[in-house]
Amino acid sequence: MAHSPSDVARLTAVDTARAARVLDEVRDATLSGQPGPLDPRPVIGESWTRMLRGGVDPDHDFRAGLLDHEEIERRRRDSPLRHVLPVLRQGLLSVADITHHIMVVADGEGRLLWREGSRPVLRRADGFGFELGADWGENVVGTNGIGTPAVVRRPVQVFAAEHFVRTHATWTCTGAPITDPRDGRLIGVVDISGPWESMHPSSLAWVDSVAKLAEARLRERHLASLDRLRSVAAPVLARITGRALAVDRDGWTAAVTGMPHLDRVALPAVLGTDRIRLPSLGLCSVEPLPGGWLVRVSDERCAPRGATRIELDLGQPRRWSVTVADGAGTWSHELSPRHTELLYLLALHRTGRSAADLADDVFGDPGRTVTVRAEMSRVRRYLGSVLEHRPYRFPEDAEVQVVLPENPLDLLPHSTAPGVLRSRVLPPRESWAQSRPITGYSA
Structure with missing residues (x-):
């Protein structure tokens, strides 16, 4: 035995x-x-x-x-x-x-x-x-x-x-x-x-x-580098009357003026000095700083973005990302394990999930809403308007595509979230059929 x-x-x-x-x-x-x-x-x-x-x-x-x-x-x-x-x-x-x-x-x-x-x-x-x-x-x-x-x-x-x-x-x-x-x-x-x-x-x-x-x-190294950038950016930000922020080369915020603090902004892979549209900020201009960038947020209204396409890539065993494309361009963001779980669950449930629903999906405990809200707040800081809340969901008119491993048993092997474990039991198409189907599928 x-x-x-x-x-x-x-x-x-x-x-x-x-x-x-x-x-x-x-x-x-x-x-x-x-x-x-x-x-x-x-x-x-x-x-x-x-x-x-x-x-x-x-x-x-x-x-x-x-x-x-x-x-x-x-x-x-x-x-x-x-x-x-x-x-x-x-x-x-x-x-x-x-x-x-x-x-x-x-x-x-x-x-x-x-x-x-x-x-x-x-x-x-x-x-x-x-x-x-x-x-x-x-x-x-x-x-x-x-x-x-x-x-x-x-x-x-x-x-x-x-x-x-x-x-x-x-x-x-x-x-x-x-x-x-x-x-x-x-x-x-x-x-x-x-x-x-x-x-x-x-x-x-x-x-x-x-x-x-x-x-x-x-x-400690990260916080020290932000402190150095904050010292460099302080006199520059003091002269700006509008909204602006100083970020390091990876988009982590060192200082802001005229706006609430953001932990991080999703920067394009190649960043020059042209005007660009950033998630959650809109139209911006960028200028180089020692160790980072000065981002000035424009008050101009952006042109209509057109159809939004969101691709959640879970096909690799160790690296996951979200890519957003619309009329203003395309940008990608690499995801942590927890944020990957949350976005996958929202892709499964296109009509949305409350904080209690997500707490049950991730922890098996609908009472852990404080943790879920904190994580979703971090997610929304880089996804901006392509992630809605009350309930948490992707926009109804967005095309959402999920790239999955060929075998559902290889889906997020690190995860112990009940909502993910249920998806490993049934083939992806069947599990998606239990809720509103994901627009696209790729394996």
Whole structure:
């Protein structure tokens, strides 16, 4: 009779060698469709299911092409993770070397950009492709401590035969995602790895706490940069009688005058000095500032926008976005996991959802309306007039298209929201038929 997944954790804490043997039996039984001595932990079992559905071969050690040195260096320069390497090293490396582990830092695509620690363990890692520039996305090499945390958006420990690919079963990985504290976007994963004999149950909390320290350092850097921009912009804004704001290069607001504060404005990918229309602001002119832009809001009425088309792209496993196109142009915004859930639920229910409805859809608790209203307020700051409220909904005359993964079971794999889980049970077209259908569908 199968036991609770918590039995695996208790067994691992007491006797790692015995746990490794039991997990090998669990893995073989599960992949062959037979009952095993224990059930795999939910996070592992769900990952194995994704791997079988995606065609990853558990008996073949597949290795994607390594990035060359120039591409690794380019990604390092472009990655915000470079700013928090000292935090990661200080928190992880000293203990990792003692416990015969290595620290690995990957970008949001699962590419290994930094790798440090015990030299013997580094050489052992080379033996199965755990090296700089390698792609350790879950869909490439199966369940692991880099790719799986990136998919489920939470810390994961993968011990011995919990790895989907058999040749990785001599290894243990403990990884935690690092997200952009400004908007929740995944920017990478930090992982501690080594031979399974060196695994310790406390590694999960240890790695997670260091990842959170890194996110806190990124938040401090962001606030400091806004402070610098605010100092530069203050004398300029003091001379302006109308509405204006100073934003950094990513659209985060440092200061405003003549208008309520906005956390962020959605800027076009290419921004010159021409007049443009920005969501929630209307017609604007922009001027460069050191470290950002001065945005002057015009009092002129914009020309009619024409038909509005909204595309919600959920087709990728780790990155989601919303694109709005109308007569005045097109702009896109990358979404955090929570905002992705909310907009998907509104696309399902075109007639609208109240705060209590969304709280029930997201948390299974209609009483959590304060949290929902706060999140929807943030969403409306960048979606502007293309998202209405009372109830929350997309405009009735807007064309809404949702790009979904080919299999409904791959829909937002990180999400535990009841409204999303219901969509994974039925094919998308059937689930949409229960409410007002989405205008467009693409897979």
